[in-house]
Amino acid sequence: MKFVESKVISLSTLYLTLIIVTLFFSCKEKDANAIGSNEAIISNENTFEFTNELIKETSPYLLEHAHNPVNWKPWGDSAFEQAKTNNKLIVLSIGYSSCHWCHVMEQESFEDKRIAQLMNENFVSIKVDREERPDIDIVYQTALELVSGSGGWPLNVIALPDGKPVYLGTYHDKNSWQSVLKKFSFEYKNNPENLEEYALMLTKGIQNVNENSVGSTIKSVNKRLLDASVIELSEIWDNEWGGNLGNQKFVMPSELNFLIDYMVITNDSRVKKHIKKTLDKIQLGGIHDQIGGGFFRYSTDANWTVPHFEKMLYDNAQILSLYSKAYRVFKNPAYKNVIQKTLNFLSTEMKDDHGGYISAIDADIEGEEGKYYLWKIDELKNLLNEDFELFSKFYTIDNNGRKSEQKYLPTRNRSLKEFAKNNSLSTAKLQMKISNWNHLLSEARKNRMTPKKDDKIITSWNALLVQGFVDAYLALGNKEDLEKAKNTFSFLIKTCYKDHTLAHTFKEKSKLTDVFLEDYAFMIQSALSLYKVTFDTYYLNIAQELSQKVLVNYNLEKSGLFKYSTSNELISKIIRTDDGVMPSANAIMAKNLLELGHINYDTSLLEKSSTMASLVGSKFLQSPQNFGNWGVLYLNDLYPYFEVVVVGDNAKPLVNKLNSYYMPNMMLLGSSEKSDLPLLTNRYVEGETYIYLCQDNTCKMPFQTIDNVLTQFRDLGYFGIE
Structure with a gap:
């Protein structure tokens, strides 16, 4: 983001004395704990010295802060009105329940009575999940990136009353936070005009970043430029360990x-090698929970060995889709x-009793990250007995883990087949041993204190999981996975789409009604x-129905894209086009409109999708690793796009x-009966089943066997079907 970097220089040098050094022990995606007010309440188990307004919230993260001595308020009009009435600065602290450094800062600062007194006397303090x-997080993370070049959590903001x-x-840490509070309290009381001038400039910078979500120049993507972008992308690949170069590694499903x-x-062999190496290394590494399944947030090293131990639903949903797609290919x-x-x-760790899936599992237990997942040698020997030596070799116990603490995380460095051969075992016998080992360790883990869970259910994340279940069904053909997809979708419609109004989160007694483009796009x-x-x-x-709501309520005629929210309460509107930890909602909407346009042969939807993709072309070419979902759309546009229609009694x-x-x-559609949909109409013949290969609703003569279809694709020369 070169625009952002240049903006940082002009803003940060103007009032350097106001921007105290930012410390970066932040969560790249992690944890939290905290709460506060000056009124005692009594629970069944505890008497709390302090209770604040967060006690009325349902977010686990906010409730954790409800008994801090800080007079926290939830985000809302009343907090801002209080700040304006009393002419106080605002402390805005943003985090989430599985963020490690959020917990640390709460324990060090927000539970400290002196810090709380300083905050309560001079600021109105707002906590946000x-x-x-x-x-809210996007707007202020944008500001943080402008002044520091990177973001993270907890995100702590000092803001004017507006x-x-x-x-x-x-x-x-406590001392630096105290210094920041005192500095800005003094400045606001003695030099408010300086802060106001700086705040105005920074806010304009935030607004400019959002307005530049569309490339400064619209540059069409052709095959040559697409190939060049992949070559550019390959320059940051880690050819030894897979993924992209760096000391920390995320899985990056969109890319x-x-x-x-x-x-x-394209049958590109270099790309194929990179994908296989990446997926192989990830599934062997510590970022993959070898014992209990699922994936941790990210790896703190270059070889996927030592993770940050929180587990997020959106990561696991996307990785489920990624490996399902990869299995169909390889x-x-x-x-x-x-x-x-x-x-x-x-199913065992994240399924909620109501039918949805919770958002996160914490990394910490009693302040120790990863404690639930790490093993001491003596524990392993007692559990495994004579199998300990073979287990240690298979899970490379001697080569990894936190040796300084004498705690180890099971990881692997070779395939099951290769290990079996090198150790004179049949693959079947090794599989039986692995199953037994994992069962023993899983049962032993159940006797430990378990990590906290954030039990709120987020619509967009659950919708990603519905897609994951469908992709797993396509890969393995197990009907129970399709049932999981249907049941989860039904739950979302029942609980999060009441009266034809979508909500972002569900939790019993929750009053939240906020909803965002990502909720609609992923649903x-x-x-x-x-x-x-x-x-x-x-x-x-x-x-x-949902698409029509997006087109009516989220469409921005001026930019050609969709805004992130319909709310006007923030200091800047939000237009996001890049893939972050989740796919770009704009890119997914463009893909949705493409499919609906083909299904209904609605050229207006096809044109809207194409226009959106063209607007992001220059951004994609500058940074293809951050715009992978747009890359998929460019492939749809630059290479023939097929509608394959199967109609007849044997269609399923x-x-x-x-x-x-x-x-x-x-796009593969089917019907076992007559249909009035444009792609299906007049194609049903009683007693027969036909496969139509179409482009733009124009079809070749129908086939009756799959082999004919596959031959057609292979003859086209660019489908690398194994």
Whole structure:
């Protein structure tokens, strides 16, 4: 973001004395704990010295701060009115329940009575759960990136009574936080005009960043430029350990999804090698919970060994989709194992009693990160007995872990087949041993204190999981995975789409009504995916209904894209086009409109999708690793895009068989009966089942066997079907 970097210089040098050094012990995506007020309450178990307004909230993160001595308030009009009435600065602290350094700062500063007194006397203090209000987090993270070049959590902001920021930082120890509070309290009382001038400039910078979500120049992406962007992307690949170069590594599903599509279409051997190495190394590493399944947030080293130990629903949902797609392409049994273990983890550890899936599992126990997942040698020997030596070799116990603490995390460095051969074991016998080992350790872990869970249910994250379940069904063909997708989607409609109004979160007694573009985009995507595999037009109707709401309520005529929120309460509107930890909601909406346009042969939707993609072209070419979902759309545009329609009594098994292959640039629809949908109309012949290969609603003569279809694709020369 060169625009941002240049803006930082002009802003940060203007009032350097106001921007005290920001400390960066922040969560790249992690944890929290805290609460406060001056009124005692009595619970069944505890008498609390302090209780603040957060006690009325339902967010676990906010409730953790409800008994801090800080007089925390939830985000809302009353907090800002109090700041304006009393002419006080605002302290805005943003975090989330599984953020390690959020917990640390709460314990060090927000539970300290002297710090609390300083905050209560001079500031109005607001706590925000970024998972409930991602829009607030986006605005102030943008400001933090402007003044420091990077972001993180906890995000601590000092702002004017109208919300314009004058200071932003992440984790502070108690002494530095106290210094920041005193400095800005003094400045506001003695030099308010300086702070107001700086706040205005910084706010304009935030607004400019959002206005530049669209490239400064609209540059169309052609095949040559697309190929060049992949070559540019390859320059940051880690050729030894997979993923991108760096001392910390995230899985990056959006980027890898694009590269898989590109590889399948173009048969690019270098991309293929990178994808396989990356996926192989990830599933062998410590970022993958080898014992209990599921994936941790990110790796703190370059070789995927030592993770930050929180588990987030959106990570696991996307990684489930990623390995499901990869299994359809490569048919690697190790990927199948990842899918199955992740599904089991989600069902046993993240499923809520109501039918949805919770948002996160904490990393810490009693202030120690990873304690639940790490093992001492003596513990392993007592559990495994004579199998300890073989277990240690398989899970490389002597080569990893926190040796200074004598605690170890099971990881692997070779495939099951290779290990079995090197140790004179049959693959079947080794699999039995692994199953037994994992069962023993899983049962032993249950006797430990378990990590806290953030039990709020987030619509957009659950919608991503619906997509993950559908992708797992396409990969493995297990009907129970399709049922999970249908049941989760049904839960979301029942609890988060009441009176045709979508909500961002669900929790019993929750009053939240905020909703964001990502909620609509991912719900529409999952509805379309369910329609394509079930043939049930109920899901198509939901997708069309939600899409119409987006087109009416979120469309920005001036930019051609969709805004993040319909609210006007923040200091800047938000237009996001890049992939962050989740896919770009704008890119997913463009893909949704593309599919709906083809299904209904609605050229206005196709044109809208194409326009959106063209607007982001220059951004993609500058930074392809951050715009992977747009890359998929460029592939859809630059290479032939097919509608494959299967109609007839035998449509379901034929569609299921076709779905066992992964073919990008193809939308597969089916129907076992007559249909009035434009792509399906007049194609049903009683007693027969036909497969139509179409482009822009123009079809070749129909086939009756899948082999004919696959031959057609292979003859086209760019589908790398294994």
